[in-house]
Amino acid sequence: MHKRWYDIDPTVSLAVSLMRNANIMTQYDCAELIVKRSKENGIDLADNILTDAFSYVLRRWYDTDQKIAEAFEYLKCLPQSVQKEVALELITLLQEAETR
Numbered sequence: 153m154h155k156r157w158y159d160i161d162p163t164v165s166l167a168v169s170l171m172r173n174a175n176i177m178t179q180y181d182c183a184e185l186i187v188k189r190s191k192e193n194g195i196d197l198a199d200n201i202l203t204d205a206f207s208y209v210l211r212r213w214y215d216t217d218q219k220i221a222e223a224f225e226y227l228k229c230l231p232q233s234v235q236k237e238v239a240l241e242l243i244t245l246l247q248e249a250e251t252r
Contacts, residue, residue, distance in 0.1 A: 157228055158235075164227075167239035170246045172213055178249040182242050183223035189238045190226035197225055 158164045171182050190196075214220045227235060 161232060161236050161239070163236050163243075164239040167242040167246070171242060174246055174249060176217075178246065179217075179220055181249070182245060183220050185241060185245060186223040186227050186238060189234070189241070190230055193230060193234050195226055195229045197222070197229065 156165075158168045171179055174182070212224075214224050227238060230238065
C-alpha cells in the first residue's frame with residue numbers, strides 16, 4: 153500500500169525525490185514545467201482551490217513554497233500516464249541541471 157499519491161508510479165516517485173534534492177531554482181524550473189504540461193493537458197486549477205490547499209498545515213516538503221506546492225497540485229490532477237510522461241521530462245531536466 154502506498155502512503156503518498158506519487159508513490160503509485162516508481163518513475164513519478166523518482167522524479168519527486170530528485171526534485172526534492174535539487175536547489176530551489178531548479179525546483180522552480182521543474183514547477184514551471186509541471187504547470188505548463190498540466191495546462192497543455194487541460195488541467196487548470198482555480199485560484200481559490202490553490203489558496204485553500206496552501207492554507208493547510210505544512211506537512212510535506214513541497215508545501216513550504218507556494219509555487220512548488222501549486223505545481224504538485226497540478227501534477228496530482230494529471231492522469232497517471234501523463235504524470236509518468238511529465239516525470240520523465242522532470243528527470244531529464246534535473247539531470248541536465250546537475251551537469252551545469
